[in-house]
Amino acid sequence: MKYVLISRPKFDETTTYLYIWASKVIAFLERLNFRVIDLKNKKANKKNIENALIKKNPLLVIFNGHGSPTEICGHNNEVLINLENKEYLKSKIVYSISCNSARELGKKVADENTSFAGYENEFIFLMDKNKACTPEKDEIAKPFMECSNQFSISLLKGKTTGEAYEDTKRKYNEWICYFAAKEYLPEASSIISCLIWDRDSFILHGNKEKIIL
Amino acid sequence: MVSEDIKKLVIMRLQAMPPNLKLSIGKYGTFTKEELIERVQKEDEVGKLIIEMQLKYLRSFKKGII
Numbered sequence: 001m002k003y004v005l006i007s008r009p010k011f012d013e014t015t016t017y018l019y020i021w022a023s024k025v026i027a028f029l030e031r032l033n034f035r036v037i038d039l040k041n042k043k044a045n046k047k048n049i050e051n052a053l054i055k056k057n058p059l060l061v062i063f064n065g066h067g068s069p070t071e072i073c074g075h076n077n078e079v080l081i082n083l084e085n086k087e088y089l090k091s092k093i094v095y096s097i098s099c100n101s102a103r104e105l106g107k108k109v110a111d112e113n114t115s116f117a118g119y120e121n122e123f124i125f126l127m128d129k130n131k132a133c134t135p136e137k138d139e140i141a142k143p144f145m146e147c148s149n150q151f152s153i154s155l156l157k158g159k160t161t162g163e164a165y166e167d168t169k170r171k172y173n174e175w176i177c178y179f180a181a182k183e184y185l186p187e188a189s190s191i192i193s194c195l196i197w198d199r200d201s202f203i204l205h206g207n208k209e210k211i212i213l
Numbered sequence: 214m215v216s217e218d219i220k221k222l223v224i225m226r227l228q229a230m231p232p233n234l235k236l237s238i239g240k241y242g243t244f245t246k247e248e249l250i251e252r253v254q255k256e257d258e259v260g261k262l263i264i265e266m267q268l269k270y271l272r273s274f275k276k277g278i279i
Contacts, residue, residue: 013235013237013242013243014242066239066240067239067240073240098239099239099240100239122239122241122262123239124236124237124238124239124266125236126234126235126237127235127237127243128235129233129234129235130233132235140233140234186229187231187234189226190229190230190231192270193226193266193269193270194266196273197266197270200269
């Protein structure tokens with residue numbers, strides 16, 4: 001049985017958006033018959049994460065939530081992974097959609113048999129405040145969602161971590177070009193500035209040849 | 214310390230942002246354009262981040278990336 005572990009707390013506007021975005025990846029995983037360990041809301045806590053990592057040994061671990069250079073957080077910013085328990089992530093593919101966590105933690109987790117993809121700086125995105133209650137219908141946030149989900153989707157299509165990383169960078173560039181060509185839209189330059197920031201902050205450490213299929 | 218000219222430039226860009234947009238900046242929360250302008254004026258952590266982001270965008274024009 002191939003397990004994928006997803007952590008998706010939901011306790012503020014930012015985590016609510018990430019939570020909804022992750023549901024698209026979960027739907028994709030279920031279509032491919034992966035067993036998804038979906039640690040959502042309050043279940044996104046340290047005890048559950050460590051139990052799942054030890055007992056189920058997932059191939060892929062996706063974190064959504066807040067973070068810091070040395071931490072990945074869950075529900076109400078409880079620290080899920082830091083420099084003390086980072087060994088639980090060894091030999092896995094880790095995708096951390098949480099600010100700054102690739103900077104120090106990601107570097108230390110990654111090795112020749114472990115891949116860690118994530119963001120070195122703050123992960124920034126724009127939203128339409130009139131759509132905050134229905135993030136799935138937010139067209140302003142859509143480019144960020146697509147770029148954010150691309151790494152997981154590419155892995156699920158059988159690509160290596162290195163290829164999934166390149167696909168993600170390409171997806172950012174596609175959206176940047178799309179809005180550059182539509183500079184008459186009032187939101188275009190704001191969206192481009194955020195996409196450039198996230199694109200340049202996204203990084204892959206460790207093994208670039210790992211696959212999950 | 215950020216020069217006043219750069220702050221003015223960043224604030225002008227933020228003023229052009231449509232009023233329905235909000236910016237999510239990780240653990241710092243979400244911000245309207247008025248809140249972002251205030252943070253840039255104060256030059257706090259969020260303000261500095263916004264300045265850095267806008268400068269990165271403007272430099273990408275200079276480099277011909279966009």
